[in-house]
Amino acid sequence: MIKNITCIAFLISYTITAQTFNKTRLDSLFNLLDTHNQGMGSISIYKQGKEIYKNSIGYLDLGNKTKANSETIYRIGSITKTFTATIIMQLIDDNKLDLETLLSDYFPKISNSDKITIGHMLRHRSGLFNLTEDEDFMKWMIVPNTRKQMIDRLLKKEGSFEPGEKTAYSNTNYLLLSYIAEEIEGKTYSEILQSRIIQPLGLKRTAYGKNIDTNNNEALSYVMNDNKWVKIEKHTHMSVPIGAGAIVSTPTEVNIFYNSLFSGQLVSNTSLEIMMDTSTGMGIGLGGETFFGKQAYGHNGGIDGFQSLTMYLSEEKIVVSYIGNGVVMSPNNCIVNVLKSYYDQDYKLPVFSAPLEFTKEELDVFLGVYISESFPFQITFTKENTTLIASAKDGPTFPLVGYQKNGFKSDRAGATINFNTDESTMMLELNGNKVYFKRK
Known part of the structure; x- marks a missing residue:
């Protein structure tokens, strides 16, 4: 997730x-x-x-x-979340729920539940701790868990911010929305999914x-x-x-x-x-x-x-x-x-070639923080041994592979990066758009 x-x-x-x-x-x-x-x-x-x-x-x-x-x-x-959001909006259409309904109506012991609305959870604005970031998540994610076990873990966590203050993705929102749908319908989530989406379609x-x-x-x-x-x-x-x-x-x-x-x-x-x-x-x-x-x-x-x-x-x-x-x-x-x-009739198929290797010392000239007047993120370049790492502020972090002198790419992120070390600049090509950056 x-x-x-x-x-x-x-x-x-x-x-x-x-x-x-x-x-x-x-x-x-x-x-x-x-x-x-x-x-x-x-x-x-x-x-x-x-x-x-x-x-x-x-x-x-x-x-x-x-x-x-x-x-x-x-x-x-x-992508399951789009299905769950649809189910919740169906319940709202059926007047069984409201966007302003409080989480405390169902789970009053959860932190800030008297301030968190259904709307907050649907839009990831609740501040609820993301349970997939629990330190023991990798241990308990592979075994059956009851609702009580999941809620008990959440009761130990404080809210990350005040409800409505900002947007921050948390799987916990949609976990709780699932439980609320089950409470309203008197069915399991699987049964609700079957009756409201799978069978009608x-x-x-x-x-x-x-x-x-x-x-x-x-x-x-x-x-x-x-x-x-x-x-x-x-x-x-x-x-x-x-x-x-x-x-x-x-x-x-x-x-x-x-x-x-x-x-x-x-x-x-x-x-x-x-x-x-x-x-x-x-x-x-x-x-x-x-x-x-x-x-x-x-x-x-x-x-x-x-x-x-x-x-x-x-x-x-x-x-x-x-x-x-x-x-x-x-x-x-x-x-x-x-x-x-x-x-695009002139589209060219991607080319896959063996990566170009750089030494740790050769990567030093690319390191630093780069900013752009036309791009909302600053990008920081660091290294781990012989790998160049790109980190976008408030965005993803991903490793890069060299494909030419001063040129790197990430197939996972769909990004190509070319440095001009003489001018301390960088050109980012992302999904067909070229953006100019300068090092701070």
């Missing part, structure tokens, strides 16, 4: 020059990613309610050489997750280590994330859900407008970005090595979902390449 979309990637405007769909070019892109071990997973593109492209690369079970396909089920991580490959069953076309997850895929053995027990990250699905069915949400089939028009309001930094179960010059809404996810991203481009009614069970190129960078190919 990873941070809000803006924390893992910067989706920056890109001018659309053409709108010609080229299936062969997209096939070539995924063949290239597959050949160069850039990922394993599946993608789906919907336009105006119809699937216009799907593809899968890699294996759902590498040990048995079982290929992934369009019906392969993956853990979608925090006729979804067949979407569910509340259980232990992974490869015989049911469910994907295992892998991490790249020394250029080899290594299976991840420890998986989160779904009693831990519930409505914050427990859903499994396919890119096709995630797109069906998103298309149904934005076409008004799941919540009222008033509720949908409220969900899409990102003026405080996050919408309700949605992040809002300018993606390729178009307004986009979506969410990302990450759990147990699975990484995912769904984006809905509202003007053209396009939904793109990518879910990976093995990731080198990030879902963000993958979708950027997909949309560049989709829109």
Whole structure:
């Protein structure tokens, strides 16, 4: 369960020059990613309610050489939050709940519960401690947990800030929203998901997750280590994330859900407008970005090595979902390449080459803090042995690999960085946009 979309990637405007769909070019892109071990997973593109492209690369079970396909089920991580937000807004539409309802109505012993509203939790403005940052999280995340165990852990934590003071992503918000939905409906979250979303939409490959069953076309997850895929053995027990990250699905069915949400089939028009309001930094179960010059809404996810991203481009009614069970190129960078190919007739396929090695001493000339008048983050460059590290203030931190003299890139972040050491400047190319920085 990873941070809000803006924390893992910067989706920056890109001018659309053409709108010609080229299936062969997209096939070539995924063949290239597959050949160069850039990922394993599946993608789906919907336009105006119809699937216009799907593809899968890699294996759902590498040990048995079982290929992934369009019906392969993956853990979608925090994209689950869009489903949970939809359920909560349905309860509000049904007059069973209100955005101003207080957390203390359900869990009065939690810190600041008499000040925290449903609206605060939906928009990550509650100040609730993020339980996935608990010091013992890695120990208890893999075993079954009761609601009491989860709440008891939270009772030991003070609020991080006053409710409504700022926006800060916390999985705890959506865990508690799940419990509140269960209290109102008198059902488990799994049953609520089934009755309110899965059955009405006729979804067949979407569910509340259980232990992974490869015989049911469910994907295992892998991490790249020394250029080899290594299976991840420890998986989160779904009693831990519930409505914050427990859903499994396919890119096709995630797109069906998103298309149904934005076409008004799941919540009222008033509720949908409220969900899409990102003026405080996050919408309700949605992040809002300018993606390729178009307004986009979506969410990302990450759990147990699975990484995912769904984006809905509202003007053209396009939904793109990518879910990976093995990731080198990030879902963000993958979708950027997909949309560049989709829109740009002059699109060139990415080039993958062996990294250029630098000594610890050679990296010293790049270190420091860089600022830009046109970019909202300052970027600090440090080193760990022979690796250059980029850290954006209030944003992501990621390692870089050298690809030419004074040039570095990160396929995970979709960033290319070129230094001019004589002038102490740096040029950042991020998703088609070039930004000039100068060292402090």
